[in-house]
Amino acid sequence: xxxxxxxxxxxxxxxxxxxxxxxxxxxxxxxxxxxxxxxxxxxxxxxxxxxxxxxxxxxxxxxxxxxxxxxxxxxxxxxxxxxxxxxxxxxxxxxxxxxxxxxxxxxxxxxxxxxxxxxxxxxxxxxxxxxxxxxxxxxxxxxxxxxxxxxxxxxxxxxxxxxxxxxxxxxxxxxxxxxxxxxxxxxxxxxxxxxxxxxxxxxxxxxxxxxxxxxxxxxxxxxxxxxxxxxxxxxxxxxxxxxxx
Amino acid sequence: xxxxxxxxxxxxxxxxxxxxxxxxxxxxxxxxxxxxxxxxxxxxxxxxxxxxxxxxxxxxxxxxxxxxxxxxxxxxxxxxxxxxxxxxxxxxxxxxxxxxxxxxxxxxxxxxxxxxxxxxxxxxxxxxxxxxxxxxxxxxxxxxxxxxxxxxxxxxxxxxxxxxxxxxxxxxxxxxxxxxxxxxxxxxxxxxxxxxxxxxxxxxxxxxxxxxxxxxxxxxxxxxxxxxxxxxxxxxxxxxxxxxxxxxxxxxxxxxxxxxxxxxxxxxxxxxxxxxxxxxxxxxxxxxxxxxxxxxxxxxxxxxxxxxxxxxxxxxxxxxxxxxxxxxxxxxxxxxxxxxxxxxxxxxxxxxxxxxxxxxxxxxxxxxxxxxxxxxxxxxxxxxxxxxxxxxxxxxxxxxxxxxxxxxxxxxxxxxxxxxxxxxxxxxxxxxxxxxxxxxxxxxxxxxxxxxxxxxxxxxxxxxxxxxxxxxxxxxx
Numbered sequence: 001x002x003x004x005x006x007x008x009x010x011x012x013x014x015x016x017x018x019x020x021x022x023x024x025x026x027x028x029x030x031x032x033x034x035x036x037x038x039x040x041x042x043x044x045x046x047x048x049x050x051x052x053x054x055x056x057x058x059x060x061x062x063x064x065x066x067x068x069x070x071x072x073x074x075x076x077x078x079x080x081x082x083x084x085x086x087x088x089x090x091x092x093x094x095x096x097x098x099x100x101x102x103x104x105x106x107x108x109x110x111x112x113x114x115x116x117x118x119x120x121x122x123x124x125x126x127x128x129x130x131x132x133x134x135x136x137x138x139x140x141x142x143x144x145x146x147x148x149x150x151x152x153x154x155x156x157x158x159x160x161x162x163x164x165x166x167x168x169x170x171x172x173x174x175x176x177x178x179x180x181x182x183x184x185x186x187x188x189x190x191x192x193x194x195x196x197x198x199x200x201x202x203x204x205x206x207x208x209x210x211x212x213x214x215x216x217x218x219x220x221x222x223x224x225x226x227x228x229x230x231x232x233x234x235x236x237x238x239x240x241x242x243x244x245x
Numbered sequence: 246x247x248x249x250x251x252x253x254x255x256x257x258x259x260x261x262x263x264x265x266x267x268x269x270x271x272x273x274x275x276x277x278x279x280x281x282x283x284x285x286x287x288x289x290x291x292x293x294x295x296x297x298x299x300x301x302x303x304x305x306x307x308x309x310x311x312x313x314x315x316x317x318x319x320x321x322x323x324x325x326x327x328x329x330x331x332x333x334x335x336x337x338x339x340x341x342x343x344x345x346x347x348x349x350x351x352x353x354x355x356x357x358x359x360x361x362x363x364x365x366x367x368x369x370x371x372x373x374x375x376x377x378x379x380x381x382x383x384x385x386x387x388x389x390x391x392x393x394x395x396x397x398x399x400x401x402x403x404x405x406x407x408x409x410x411x412x413x414x415x416x417x418x419x420x421x422x423x424x425x426x427x428x429x430x431x432x433x434x435x436x437x438x439x440x441x442x443x444x445x446x447x448x449x450x451x452x453x454x455x456x457x458x459x460x461x462x463x464x465x466x467x468x469x470x471x472x473x474x475x476x477x478x479x480x481x482x483x484x485x486x487x488x489x490x491x492x493x494x495x496x497x498x499x500x501x502x503x504x505x506x507x508x509x510x511x512x513x514x515x516x517x518x519x520x521x522x523x524x525x526x527x528x529x530x531x532x533x534x535x536x537x538x539x540x541x542x543x544x545x546x547x548x549x550x551x552x553x554x555x556x557x558x559x560x561x562x563x564x565x566x567x568x569x570x571x572x573x574x575x576x577x578x579x580x581x582x583x584x585x586x587x588x589x590x591x592x593x594x595x596x597x598x599x600x601x602x603x604x605x606x607x608x609x610x611x612x613x614x615x616x617x618x619x620x621x622x623x624x625x626x627x628x629x630x631x632x633x634x635x636x637x638x639x640x641x642x643x644x645x646x647x648x649x650x651x652x653x654x655x656x657x658x659x660x661x662x663x664x665x666x667x668x669x670x671x672x673x674x675x676x677x678x679x680x681x682x683x684x685x686x687x688x689x690x691x692x693x694x695x696x697x698x699x700x701x702x703x704x705x706x707x708x709x710x711x712x713x714x715x716x717x718x719x720x721x722x
Contacts, residue, residue, distance in 0.1 A: 017509035056572055059369075063571060090502065209517065211510070 012229075014213040018082060022075045023208050026140070029072030034184045036065040041177060066155065073148045076141070098128040098228055102138070106131040127224035136191050143183045150176040294343035303343035304331075311419075320408070320415040327419050334421040362386065369574035373567075374451050374463030378585045379444075379651060391420050393434050397442040402586075402653040404435075404442050438679060443651040447683035453690075455697045459559045459640075460594075461566035461582060467690075474694035481701025485709070527719040532712045533557070548611065551604025552633065555597040562593060585644075586653065591660035595644075598637055599663055605634040625704040632696050639689040645671055646685055650678040 015023070039048040040061055055061050086092050095101040109131050112124035129137070153160045153172040161169060196205045200221070207213045219226045277283065288306055292299035310316050311329045318325050334340065345352050347362040364385040371380065386406040387395045394407040394416065410416045424431060435444035452460060453467035455475060466472055494504040495511070515524060530536045535553070539546040566582040573579055581587045585594070608630055611617065645667035648658045658665045699705055 013510070016506060017513045020513065060572055211513065 012213050012215070012218060013211050014207045015211045017211065018078070020209060020211050022079055026072055026075045026144075029068045029075070030140075030183075030187060032068035033065060033072060034180070034188075036061050036068065037180055038184075040065065041180075069148070069151055072144065076144045076148065079141070098225060100129050100134050100137050102131075102134055106134060125224045125227070126222050127228070128222055130222070132190075132194050136186075136195065139186055140183070140191075143179060143186075147176065147179055147183065150179070292343070294346055297341055300341055300343040300346075303345055307344040323415045325415045326417040328417075329419050329421055337421060337423050339421070339423075364389070365575065370580070372463060372570045372574060373461055373583070374465045377451060378583055379647070381580070381584050382651075382653070386418075388426055388431075388434070389423055390418065391422055391424050392416065392418055395435060395442055397652065399652065399654065402651070402657050438677075440679065443653075444679065445650065445682040445686070446677075446679040449683055449686050453694075456693065457560065457563045457567070458697075459556060459563070459693075461563045461570075464567075470691060470694045471697075474698040477698035478700055481698075482709075485701055485706065523719055524716060527715055528712075531715045537715070544611075548604050548607045551600045551607065555600040555604070559594070559597050585647075586657045586660065588660045591658075591664070592662065595661050595663045598641060601633065601637050602641075605630055605637070609634075623704070629699075629704040632692065632699065636689065636692045636696060639685065639692060641667060642671075643682070643685045643689050644668075646678050646682050650682050 035051065036055075039051045039055075040058065042048045043052065043058065052058055052061055055064065083094060087094050093099060097103065097105070105127070109124040109126060112121060113131075115121035116123050150172040153169060154176060157169045160172075195208075197203065198205075207217075215226075218229070290302075292302040294300050294303055308329065308331055311327055312331055314326075314328055316327045318327055339347075346366065347364065348358060349363050349366065350360050351358050361384075368385070382402050383404040384406060387404050390406055392406060394410050395404055396407040396409075397404050406418060408415060408418065429448060432448040435442055436446065436448045438446045440446075450468040451465055452462045453471035454462055454464050455471050456462040456467075466475070490501055490504050490508075495507045497503045497507055515521060535546055535550060538549055562582070566579070569576065569579040569582055582590055584590060612627065612630075641663055644661060644664035648661065648664055648668035649672045655665070658668065696705070700708065
């Protein structure tokens with residue numbers, strides 16, 4: 001979302017320190033949630049009881065599950081605050097072509113990408129975030145909120161059953177489980193492969209950890225963004241440096 | 246000879262007759278149950294108490310006697326009812342629990358209990374938040390029972406549910422309903438002026454998470470004064486940060502956003518690079534072990550370390566206690582760390598407290614008596630030293646009053662090598678310690694809260710500034 005340095009230099013900042021930090025915390029929190037949550041849900045399985053034995057009891061596992069839930073959801077909150085700050089204080093666009101907001105171009109990109117896979121066209125000119133990156137982001141952003149809400153209902157069932165009918169607890173239980181399976185499948189299969197195990201970056205996409213990317217990488221993976229960088233830097237007066245933050 | 250054989254025969258026949266007579270007892274064991282001849286296995290079986298069916302079978306067996314009005318025992322010539330009211334029991338949360346789940350050693354002959362009902366088979370002990378260390382000596386039943394008569398066993402220091410009332414008349418404890426312990430009025434069963442079990446005269450709040458600096462503490466706010474202290478503390482931290490970011494960061498003069506992002510970027514680059522090892526070295530040698538002060542003067546290092554390292558180790562042990570409690574609340578390690586009278590814990594906290602006092606005394610001698618030229622005598626320094634000194638002295642006094650008040654025997658309290666002698670000394674005064682204790686507790690907590698609130702403002706700011714400066718300057722060496 002922001003370009004730190006002069007476009008003439010080779011190194012660009014793709015992810016801010018906050019974004020890198022949130023990614024690491026969510027990575028740890030989400031893995032912890034999956035491990036503890038599935039061990040609680042499938043407690044009859046040998047691997048689950050083995051894990052429970054290792055951790056020191058189902059009670060502690062439940063405590064750890066809530067601990068990971070709190071740190072993960074704290075990241076969601078921090079991210080929402082960041083979005084508000086980004087919009088109101090920095091006065092930047094949350095829905096522009098270089099943002100994570102879904103646009104019509106994403107559908108065109110998807111179709112173009114499919115054509116490209118079958119040798120019927122050129123690789124679409126992806127913007128700063130490709131359609132699958134947006135899908136990854138929105139899936140976890142919305143998923144964490146539904147998981148957070150259903151999880152909160154399961155955390156304090158007495159309180160919530162005084163507000164809503166009792167079967168909402170059962171609904172929350174069902175949704176919490178299936179959403180968890182969906183989220184784990186998406187993150188550990190789709191996200192891991194599409195982001196980190198692509199041949200170009202195998203075995204790991206470093207830019208989410210170092211925050212850095214370079215001209216060549218942007219031109220290859222996000223050509224639409226590169227055009228944007230070039231046009232904005234040409235329109236800005238030479239020598240004044242970029243006004244972005 | 247024939248007489249002797251006759252005598253043996255008579256004894257044997259009596260022995261044969263007596264159990265018959267007991268089996269015919271019409272009140273306790275009717276041979277017919279629900280119109281059906283009783284089978285041996287109706288009673289002599291081992292129901293699976295982990296199922297509702299088994300729990301009910303177990304309850305039914307016990308209730309056959311304990312459900313009857315006539316079920317009683319005689320203590321000192323007084324009849325004491327042993328009847329359990331099933332109707333009220335079924336309203337409690339234990340209704341799906343078999344009797345023998347808690348009364349673990351009664352299904353046997355002779356039919357009496359040595360251990361009493363055991364709660365810890367299913368429940369964990371409470372931590373610092375709900376109740377604090379002195380309650381480790383209180384039986385669960387002393388609170389979680391409707392009978393309001395409790396007594397202190399002076400031998401073991403244990404507080405138990407009493408089997409007699411105020412007038413020493415035996416009472417029945419067969420009521421299985423559970424009182425509402427969340428009601429603050431409830432604690433006044435013991436926490437009133439005229440209690441005999443050595444409880445404080447007022448219901449005190451739990452410690453705050455801010456107390457973790459020196460004590461094991463729960464993740465709770467405790468008392469509103471800690472809220473105030475915490476808010477002032479945060480305000481001070483924000484002011485300090487604001488001051489730091491007034492300067493320029495890597496050439497950036499105006500935009501706070503740019504300053505923060507440039508600063509965080511360089512921190513990130515250091516943490517995720519090989520330089521982090523240098524940084525860890527700086528943290529261990531310069532921040533934990535205070536190498537720089539040692540290079541300046543051994544005396545200064547000694548004074549500073551007596552105070553600082555003692556507080557640091559107390560913080561470490563406090564954190565260890567917290568996590569040990571979270572992971573295994575019933576483990577012997579947790580119970581030892583939570584228990585202020587435990588040998589290690591008492592010794593450790595008294596020793597570190599003593600070291601801090603020595604450090605403070607030494608610093609005061611330097612400042613007010615020896616007055617070497619290089620010692621800066623700022624009033625700010627004196628204020629910080631005085632605050633910590635008063636806090637520790639109040640702490641020791643509080644410990645002594647606790648030992649006098651709770652009336653625990655020397656074998657338990659003796660490990661507090663400062664607190665116990667002090668308790669003997671102040672014990673001579675003969676004050677009503679139950680009333681003194683809450684006042685002292687609030688005094689200690691108040692000074693503690695004041696110190697926390699003061700941290701980011703005066704001299705104590707150096708606990709943040711100095712480590713940060715050392716870390717930022719590590720490349721200059």
